[in-house]
Amino acid sequence: MAWHDVMEAPALRAQPSPFESARFGRSVERLTVSAGAGTELDAVREAVLRSDADVVVLRYPAERIGWFAGLTALGRTAVFADSLVYWRLPAGRGRAPEPAAGLVAEPTRDTAAVEGLVADIFAAYGSHYLANPLFDAAAALAGYQDWALRSAEADRCLTLRDDARMLALATLEEDAGRTEILLAGVVSGCQGRGLYAHLLKAVEDRTLARGATEVVISTQGHNTRVQRAWARYGFEPVQTILTAHLVRNSLLPGRE
Known part of the structure; x- marks a missing residue:
């Protein structure tokens, strides 16, 4: 996951992932909240509810520790998929x-x-x-x-x-x-x-x-x-x- 997207992007970013969709035979959308964005859970919730993708791959800063519980109430199954640790x-x-x-x-x-x-x-x-x-x-x-x-x-x-x-x-x-x-x-x-x-x-x-x-x-x-x-x-x-x-x-x- 690109450094800019997870560290510096100023706003919530939602984009389809054609490579993953073709590879896995399921439509995949990427939803990313960078560490530098002031995004709130409500904005994430709205983006997920708008999505037509089979799988939304969501990434967000680990300090938003209370978010996962909210993700379980969006009509989808929330699967925890580990974390990414960034070093410099x-x-x-x-x-x-x-x-x-x-x-x-x-x-x-x-x-x-x-x-x-x-x-x-x-x-x-x-x-x-x-x-x-x-x-x-x-x-x-x-x-x-x-x-x-x-x-x-x-x-x-x-x-x-x-x-x-x-x-x-x-x-x-x-x-x-x-x-x-x-x-x-x-x-x-x-x-x-x-x-x-x-x-x-x-x-x-x-x-x-x-x-x-x-x-x-x-x-x-x-x-x-x-x-x-x-x-x-x-x-x-x-x-x-x-x-x-x-x-x-x-x-x-x-x-x-």
């Missing part, structure tokens, strides 16, 4: 590892390689989609692959490799002042060797080279392992966003 690093302040011989960071547009890396790295990732019985896990993984391919096509995909193969991947969103890491990880057979820190350094170096000033990243709240790696590198937590899926009752067994 001022570019140039990372605790970078010492250079490793034979390890090279480079961009790639190799779509087959990107698809394979995402399939390996994120095969067991517990995304918010898995909370919803209407959403297939294989389709969710395919969605991450499609997302990564769009980054590769825009030349915003970094890999870490040795002489033999690609070892890690980071896909990026970039604007004048910021790099957002969308997906990042190390292939399953090479985890636990310190490679992830080298991947973060590659992103930070690229950020500095183009004159931007910060790197941001997010993950599901349960993914504490990667958050420990971010903390070691120098990232700091900024915001937690809750995710709820509001599903039409008629689509769920026993809730018709």
Whole structure:
């Protein structure tokens, strides 16, 4: 979920999600309340009641802790789907590892390689989609692959490799002042060797080279392992966003 949408957008944002709708065979709408918006629950309630989507994926700041109870009274089934935790690093302040011989960071547009890396790295990732019985896990993984391919096509995909193969991947969103890491990880057979820190350094170096000033990243709240790696590198937590899926009752067994 883009940093601007959850941190800076000035108002409630509602938009259909054609990619998710096509992927899961259910109409999906995204409804996002940013940390910077003064949106009240009444406005969220009205937007949900207006929606014709089968599933409304709602994201809102975790400090609005009383909202979920209100979401259960809108004629839909409210499914809690974990949280997103956002972290930030001022570019140039990372605790970078010492250079490793034979390890090279480079961009790639190799779509087959990107698809394979995402399939390996994120095969067991517990995304918010898995909370919803209407959403297939294989389709969710395919969605991450499609997302990564769009980054590769825009030349915003970094890999870490040795002489033999690609070892890690980071896909990026970039604007004048910021790099957002969308997906990042190390292939399953090479985890636990310190490679992830080298991947973060590659992103930070690229950020500095183009004159931007910060790197941001997010993950599901349960993914504490990667958050420990971010903390070691120098990232700091900024915001937690809750995710709820509001599903039409008629689509769920026993809730018709």
